[in-house]
Amino acid sequence: xxxxxxxxxxxxxxxxxxxxxxxxxxxxxxxxxxxxxxxxxxxxxxxxxxxxxxxxxxxxxxxxxxxxxxxxxxxxxxxxxxxxxxxxxxxxxxxxxxxxxxxxxxxxxxxxxxxxxxxxxxxxxxxxxxxxxxxxxxxxxxxxxxxxxxxxxxxxxxxxxxxxxxxxxxxxxxxxxxxxxxxxxxxxxxxxxxxxxxxxxxxxxxxxxxxxxxxxxxxxxxxxxxxxxxxxxxxxxxxxxxxxxxxxxxxxxxxxxxxxxxxxxxxxxxxxxxxxxxxxxxxxxxxxxxxxxxxxxxxxxxxxxxxxxxxxxxxxxxxxxxxxxxxxxxxxxxxxxxxxxxxxxxxxxxxxxxxxxxxxxxxxxxxxxxxxxxxxxxxxxxxxxxxxxxxxxxxxxxxxxxxxxxxxxxxxxxxxxxxxxxxxxxxxxxxxxxxxxxxxxxxxxxxxxxxxxxxxxxxxxxxxxxxxxxxxxxxxxxxxxxxxxxxxxxxxxxxxxxxxxxxxxxxxxxxxxxxxxxxxxxxxxxxxxxxxxxxxxxxxxxxxxxxxxxxxxxxxxxxxxxxxxxxxxxxxxxxxxxxxxxxxxxxxxxxxxxxxxxxxxxxxxxxxxxxxxxxxxxxxxxxxxxxxxxxxxxxxxxxxxxxxxxxxxxxxxxxxxxxxxxxxxxxxxxxxxxxxxxxxxxxxxxxxxxxxxxxxxxxxxxxxxxxxxxxxxxxxxxxxxxxxxxxxxxxxxxxxxxxxxxxxxxxxxxxxxxxxxxxxxxxxxxxxxxxxxxxxxxxxxxxxxxxxxxxxxxxxxxxxxxxxxxxxxxxxxxxxxxxxxxxxxxxxxxxxxxxxxxxxxxxxxxxxxxxxxxxxxx
Numbered sequence: 001x002x003x004x005x006x007x008x009x010x011x012x013x014x015x016x017x018x019x020x021x022x023x024x025x026x027x028x029x030x031x032x033x034x035x036x037x038x039x040x041x042x043x044x045x046x047x048x049x050x051x052x053x054x055x056x057x058x059x060x061x062x063x064x065x066x067x068x069x070x071x072x073x074x075x076x077x078x079x080x081x082x083x084x085x086x087x088x089x090x091x092x093x094x095x096x097x098x099x100x101x102x103x104x105x106x107x108x109x110x111x112x113x114x115x116x117x118x119x120x121x122x123x124x125x126x127x128x129x130x131x132x133x134x135x136x137x138x139x140x141x142x143x144x145x146x147x148x149x150x151x152x153x154x155x156x157x158x159x160x161x162x163x164x165x166x167x168x169x170x171x172x173x174x175x176x177x178x179x180x181x182x183x184x185x186x187x188x189x190x191x192x193x194x195x196x197x198x199x200x201x202x203x204x205x206x207x208x209x210x211x212x213x214x215x216x217x218x219x220x221x222x223x224x225x226x227x228x229x230x231x232x233x234x235x236x237x238x239x240x241x242x243x244x245x246x247x248x249x250x251x252x253x254x255x256x257x258x259x260x261x262x263x264x265x266x267x268x269x270x271x272x273x274x275x276x277x278x279x280x281x282x283x284x285x286x287x288x289x290x291x292x293x294x295x296x297x298x299x300x301x302x303x304x305x306x307x308x309x310x311x312x313x314x315x316x317x318x319x320x321x322x323x324x325x326x327x328x329x330x331x332x333x334x335x336x337x338x339x340x341x342x343x344x345x346x347x348x349x350x351x352x353x354x355x356x357x358x359x360x361x362x363x364x365x366x367x368x369x370x371x372x373x374x375x376x377x378x379x380x381x382x383x384x385x386x387x388x389x390x391x392x393x394x395x396x397x398x399x400x401x402x403x404x405x406x407x408x409x410x411x412x413x414x415x416x417x418x419x420x421x422x423x424x425x426x427x428x429x430x431x432x433x434x435x436x437x438x439x440x441x442x443x444x445x446x447x448x449x450x451x452x453x454x455x456x457x458x459x460x461x462x463x464x465x466x467x468x469x470x471x472x473x474x475x476x477x478x479x480x481x482x483x484x485x486x487x488x489x490x491x492x493x494x495x496x497x498x499x500x501x502x503x504x505x506x507x508x509x510x511x512x513x514x515x516x517x518x519x520x521x522x523x524x525x526x527x528x529x530x531x532x533x534x535x536x537x538x539x540x541x542x543x544x545x546x547x548x549x550x551x552x553x554x555x556x557x558x559x560x561x562x563x564x565x566x567x568x569x570x571x572x573x574x575x576x577x578x579x580x581x582x583x584x585x586x587x588x589x590x591x592x593x594x595x596x597x598x599x600x601x602x603x604x605x606x607x608x609x610x611x612x613x614x615x616x617x618x619x620x621x622x623x624x625x626x627x628x629x630x631x632x633x634x635x636x637x638x639x640x641x642x643x644x645x646x647x648x649x650x651x652x653x654x655x656x657x658x659x660x661x662x663x664x665x666x667x668x669x670x671x672x673x674x675x676x677x678x679x680x681x682x683x684x685x686x687x688x689x690x691x692x693x694x695x696x697x698x699x700x701x702x703x704x705x706x707x708x709x710x711x712x713x714x715x716x717x718x719x720x721x722x723x724x725x726x727x728x729x730x731x732x733x734x735x736x737x738x739x740x741x742x743x744x745x746x747x748x749x750x751x752x753x754x755x756x757x758x759x760x761x762x763x764x765x766x767x768x769x770x771x772x773x774x775x776x777x778x779x780x781x782x783x784x785x786x787x788x789x790x791x792x793x794x795x796x797x798x799x800x801x802x803x804x805x806x807x808x809x810x811x812x813x814x815x816x817x818x819x820x821x822x823x824x825x826x827x828x829x830x831x832x833x834x835x836x837x838x839x840x841x842x843x844x845x846x847x848x849x850x851x852x853x854x855x856x857x858x
């Protein structure tokens with residue numbers, strides 16, 4: 001649609017011209033319920049915007065994406081909607097110094113998780129609404145100036161169906177059938193929010209008394225669908241919330257500024273969560289319907305704290321444009337783990353960060369679409385795609401390096417000054433660097449150039465020379481950068497030396513912190529040390545790099561990885577070995593062998609579950625095709641062995657049960673899954689709850705062991721929104737050409753499925769065991785994606801283009817087909833080309849790894 005993709009230049013021009021004083025937004029959501037008469041549902045949205053223009057007589061525009069506009073008035077002058085509204089923008093001519101714009105529109109309910117999402121619960125027929133805007137979908141709900149640097153206070157009022165409750169950013173009152181909400185502080189459009197429906201709501205409160213005797217009271221709320229209420233552990237959510245508020249008040253020295261603090265767990269949510277001030281939204285999958293491991297609770301706590309950190313980094317102080325998205329996301333990602341470790345029971349959260357979060361960053365930073373942390377965001381489509389592993393996980397990793405570089409005290413004092421100077425304002429990179437320079441006494445410009453303004457990941461490798469007596473004569477750290485991004489960076493690292501004790505434990509006996517600069521750095525302090533069996537060049541995970549090993553260290557890990565007693569060191573070694581596998585330096589079968597020999601000894605449940613995922617990927621993508629069946633048998637046998645050996649009822653047992661199901665393919669293994677489902681077989685201590693039942697049914701469906709009637713019976717047993725998603729995924733996983741054709745048509749040829757069911761259908765469609773069955777869809781994929789990108793919302797377009805790329809057609813022919821599409825579509829939207837380029841890179845990486853693995857068999 002013309003004008004829908006706002007550019008940075010347009011935003012800068014508008015920000016230079018306008019300043020916004022206030023919004024009044026009135027929504028009538030009564031149309032969400034009842035018979036829709038077969039027509040697309042819409043709701044009435046009336047917006048009044050008061051704003052100033054510093055060049056009277058100039059022209060500008062407001063943003064609105066809506067099926068129709070009933071009326072527009074500017075400064076009391078009625079404008080013809082057919083002349084001023086083009087579907088995404090409202091033209092504003094001859095502006096005065098002070099202006100009032102009133103827009104009366106019919107806006108559409110969403111099924112894609114963008115704008116005002118409408119969900120009908122299959123369990124009880126109840127309707128639930130919520131909004132999701134980032135980066136620019138508030139304009140789907142009310143007319144506005146949709147860019148982060150035109151902040152303003154908002155007053156919302158909402159007319160809702162009888163019996164509903166409505167929430168927004170401010171505290172609400174219900175009078176005369178209308179919900180009216182307190183005016184917000186000045187905030188950006190994308191973090192305004194409305195949640196409405198018959199939600200289950202639980203309350204609590206937080207109180208903080210400051211040193212000067214003043215008291216802060218924050219009403220707390222947590223809400224979810226009624227159907228999830230029996231599973232909702234709101235007490236734990238409130239516990240982490242209070243711990244986080246205490247932690248951030250201790251460190252930020254700026255009281256929580258947004259009044260109440262509600263947290264809404266909503267259905268069919270595209271993201272993990274969203275930091276709307278006073279009304280944070282989360283995907284409802286963070287309410288656990290069955291038994292999960294502590295890693296799931298840790299992940300939820302991390303997200304709660306990540307979003308809470310945004311109240312300061314992002315909401316109180318907001319980036320000027322999406323170029324500096326990292327100013328909020330990198331900080332929130334770092335602070336989520338920092339607070340998890342410092343305030344909650346999840347004191348080992350940095351291990352999860354090193355093992356899981358940074359894996360996302362390493363992958364993203366080696367794609368052709370990698371970019372500096374401070375990115376070049378030309379428009380909103382660029383912005384949407386930059387909510388990625390660079391902006392989040394690499395940025396957080398670099399901030400961890402910054403803390404090591406300037407010291408924690410200087411870092412936090414810089415944050416405190418940043419909040420106080422820029423409260424309710426907008427900032428750029430330089431605003432942060434200036435306060436950090438003040439508090440650290442360091443010149444931050446060189447650090448920023450190296451870490452924030454260049455792309456790519458360095459590799460650090462130890463080089464050990466021994467003297468005649470077998471001691472370290474010289475230990476150096478070699479730094480390498482890829483040809484595509486040749487920047488060598490300053491790294492503050494800890495170098496750890498490890499040897500086995502007489503009892504066989506592999507433990508650290510020497511550690512030195514040093515600054516690595518340039519291609520080779522000698523660590524003089526380690527000269528004379530006993531010869532190490534293992535050198536870990538980023539011990540304690542202070543910097544962001546790919547760890548490499550010398551031959552002695554690699555041999556030690558092959559033989560004794562499970563003997564490493566420190567869980568963080570062990571996680572770092574696993575991560576390094578996985579990077580070597582992805583980089584075709586370690587055969588996939590060797591990584592699988594390491595998992596089979598040592599994963600059973602892994603104490604950290606989050607690391608274990610990551611190893612399961614990596615082993616699965618190693619087999620599916622990086623193993624030579626001729627070895628896949630052998631590897632699959634080895635993994636299945638190993639998983640079953642560990643399942644039976646695990647402590648009954650433990651989370652490790654649950655993790656191994658899920659992994660066994662994910663890799664099972666032989667008839668005897670599938671038969672065991674069937675027997676566990678019907679109770680004719682048991683594993684001592686393993687409770688096969690509803691979520692685990694679906695985990696067992698999925699491989700059965702994919703291998704022809706659960707037909708439509710079986711899945712329908714299971715849905716009858718679990719007739720819920722979650723059950724429906726599971727059933728849809730299992731239905732699409734069945735090994736039938738007709739099934740694949742139906743799934744393809746539902747996603748590609750129709751737009752009737754909601755975002756959650758699109759995601760479930762895609763997940764079922766693409767199965768590693770069905771390569772031949774899905775081979776005909778390679779050509780169809782490339783024929784369809786440009787139309788999909790043009791016709792669907794950007795979220796659904798991203799899901800389809802990423803999810804249906806023929807990743808399991810891992811051959812040079814598919815690589816050639818991808819290159820042919822890219823060559824023939826040089827003028828395709830850059831965001832679409834980026835997605836295809838990323839998938840191409842994953843495919844090329846898989847083919848290189850398969851060659852490496854095949855060579856191991858020669």
